Structures are given as structure tokens and as C-alpha cells.
Amino acid sequence: MGDIIGLLLPFFGLILIGYVAAKVTKQPAEALGWMNTFIIYAALPALFFKLVSRTPMEQLARVDFILGEIFATYLIFTVVFLIGFLIRKTSFEDCTIQAFAGAYGNIGYMGPGLALLAFGEAAAVPVALIVCFENAVHFIVAPAMMAAAGGDGRSPLAVAGDIARKVLLHPFIISTAVGSAFAAMAWQPAEPVQRLIDYLAQAAAPCALFAMGVTLALRPVRRVPVEIGYIAVFKLIVLPLTTFSVLSLIGGFEPVWIYSATLLSALPTATNVFVISQQYGVWQERASASILIITLASVFTLPAILYLIHSGFLSAGLLP
Numbered sequence: 001m002g003d004i005i006g007l008l009l010p011f012f013g014l015i016l017i018g019y020v021a022a023k024v025t026k027q028p029a030e031a032l033g034w035m036n037t038f039i040i041y042a043a044l045p046a047l048f049f050k051l052v053s054r055t056p057m058e059q060l061a062r063v064d065f066i067l068g069e070i071f072a073t074y075l076i077f078t079v080v081f082l083i084g085f086l087i088r089k090t091s092f093e094d095c096t097i098q099a100f101a102g103a104y105g106n107i108g109y110m111g112p113g114l115a116l117l118a119f120g121e122a123a124a125v126p127v128a129l130i131v132c133f134e135n136a137v138h139f140i141v142a143p144a145m146m147a148a149a150g151g152d153g154r155s156p157l158a159v160a161g162d163i164a165r166k167v168l169l170h171p172f173i174i175s176t177a178v179g180s181a182f183a184a185m186a187w188q189p190a191e192p193v194q195r196l197i198d199y200l201a202q203a204a205a206p207c208a209l210f211a212m213g214v215t216l217a218l219r220p221v222r223r224v225p226v227e228i229g230y231i232a233v234f235k236l237i238v239l240p241l242t243t244f245s246v247l248s249l250i251g252g253f254e255p256v257w258i259y260s261a262t263l264l265s266a267l268p269t270a271t272n273v274f275v276i277s278q279q280y281g282v283w284q285e286r287a288s289a290s291i292l293i294i295t296l297a298s299v300f301t302l303p304a305i306l307y308l309i310h311s312g313f314l315s316a317g318l319l320p
Contacts, residue, residue, distance in 0.1 A: 004307055008114075008303055011205075014213065015216070020217075043203045044175075044204045045171040045175030046197045046204070048128050048172060050197050050198070051124035051127070051128045051179070052180055053182035053188070054183070057183050064252065068246050069134065070133065072239070073103050074141075076235075080098055080230075080231060081099035092149040093280065094282060097283040101235065101269050102231045102234040103235070104269060105239075106269065106271065108131055109208035109211070110267050110268075111131060111264045112204065113208075115260045115263055119260055119263075125257075128179075135173075136167050138272070139170065147159045219292065221289040225286035228294075232290075235269055235294055236298055239266070240266035243261050266298070268297070
């Protein structure tokens with residue numbers, strides 16, 4: 001357990017440094033804009049390109065892995081949505097944000113660095129595939145759900161066009177597609193270009209985690225949702241166990257693929273959930289509070305999940 005805590009300490013330490021820096025310097029939220037631009041449009045795309053471009057093409061075509069991981073994610077999404085809608089009688093729009101809080105993890109900012117450190121280079125491909133395709137599905141589901149709820153006043157054609165643009169032009173999707181093309185052709189960038197890609201990729205995790213800490217600090221907790229109790233349990237415990245079970249039942253994957261997907265499923269709620277809530281003016285303060293509380297809770301649950309994996313309790317061969 002000591003090794004696991006030592007592995008996670010730098011990650012949560014960077015988040016804490018960002019949080020403290022934001023509280024001490026009291027910079028406005030707008031000051032974070034260029035760092036987020038660097039992370040989303042340069043550092044993380046460079047990391048995904050680097051990981052994917054060096055991968056045999058047959059590993060990039062594991063549709064069964066992607067479908068299994070997304071099925072597990074949206075199974076939990078559906079359960080959390082239905083609890084709010086049918087049992088708690090909450091509005092369709094609020095339930096949508098609650099469902100994202102319970103199923104949309106911080107896979108972009110925290111996932112790659114943590115999985116690579118925990119499982120080595122073998123985790124590169126499953127992580128890149130999860131980040132790329134799960135984000136693409138989220139970009140589709142969020143506006144579609146809000147349009148169905150009547151919270152998006154645009155025409156169906158305008159909504160569809162916006163979805164297509166977000167999916168096709170997102171830097172993560174583009175970098176993964178370009179990396180796949182390089183992998184298929186067995187190309188490698190020239191040495192100076194590769195060096196630049198390496199520099200950008202190395203900056204991805206530290207900058208992303210620092211920015212995450214700043215973001216959490218700039219969104220004070222004003223309204224703690226009563227739903228946070230079960231949302232946190234679904235996000236941090238039920239979702240990773242569901243992902244592990246679904247992928248194990250499908251079978252045919254290297255253990256590190258299952259473990260990487262399980263770890264990414266155990267990550268705290270993504271700050272993008274607040275962005276979605278803000279975009280549609282739904283559940284905003286409670287979304288902000290949920291992200292902070294679930295992130296704090298993950299300090300305890302992430303070591304537990306990693307311990308279950310490394311101890312062999314969650315063995316990839318545990319299920320038939």
C-alpha cells in the first residue's frame with residue numbers, strides 16, 4: 001500500500017499545488033485560459049499522438065474493448081439518471097448532469113499519466129482509445145440529452161452540426177487519428193519533430209493536474225447536493241467494478257487493458273461536467289460542489305482500487 005500511495009502522491013500533490021496557488025495568488029479564472037489551451041490543443045494531443053503512432057495497427061482496432069468500456073460507463077450513467085428521474089422526481093436536465101457526474105471521469109487530465117505510471121507503456125493504447133472514444137461519445141450524448149429535454153433551443157440540424165463539429169475537430173480525436181495513420185504506415189516523425197512532441201507530451205500531466213487544482217479552487221462550494229452520497233459511490237466504486245466485470249466477461253484482452261480501463265473508471269468526475277452544466281444553465285453550483293467533493297473522496301478510493309489490482313484481488317482472470 002505504501003508503494004501505491006507513493007505513486008499517487010505526485011498526482012494529488014500537483015492538484016493541491018494548483019489549488020493552493022489559486023487561493024494564494026487570487027488570479028481571476030480567465031488567467032487559466034492559455035494554460036488550458038496549451039493542455040487541450042498541444043500537450044495532450046502530442047501525448048496521444050506519441051502513444052498511438054508507436055502502436056501496432058491491430059491493437060488500435062479493438063472495437064470490442066471500446067464498446068465494452070463505453071457500455072459499462074453508460075450503464076452507470078443510465079442507472080444514476082433513472083434514480084434521479086424516477087425515484088427522486090428530478091427534472092430531465094438535472095438528471096442528465098447528475099448522470100454525467102456519476103459516469104464522466106477526469107480521463108483526459110489524470111488518466112494518461114497515472115495509468116502509464118501504474119502499469120507502464122503497455123497501458124498506452126487502451127488509455128488513448130478510452131480517452132478518444134469516450135470523450136467523443138460524451139460530446140454526442142450531452143447536447144442530444146439537452147435537446148431532448150428542451151433545454152437547447154436550436155433546431156435538430158443545428159444540434160447535429162454542432163455535435164459533428166465537436167467530435168471531428170476535437171484535438172484528442174484528430175491527434176489519435178493522425179497517430180493511427182502513422183502507425184498504419186509505420187512512419188515516424190523526423191528527429192527534431194519527435195523531440196518537440198516529446199517535450200509537449202512530458203508537459204501534459206503536470207500542467208493538466210496543476211490546472212485541475214486551480215479550477216477546483218476557483219469554484220467554491222455553495223450548494224452541496226443531497227445526491228452527492230450515491231453519485232460519489234457510483235462514480236468512485238461502482239463504475240470501476242462494473243468496467244472490470246464487463247471487460248472480464250467479454251474476455252480476450254491483455255490484463256493491463258482491463259486494469260487500465262478499471263483505473264480510468266475510478267477517476268473523479270471531470271471538470272467538463274461543470275462546463276456542460278454552465279453551458280445549459282443547469283445544476284451549476286451543485287455540479288461544482290460534486291466535482292470538488294468527489295475529487296477529495298478519490299484520494300481514498302483510488303489507492304484502494306489500485307491496491308485491489310496490484311494485490312491480485314481484482315484479477316483479470318477472476319471472472320469466467
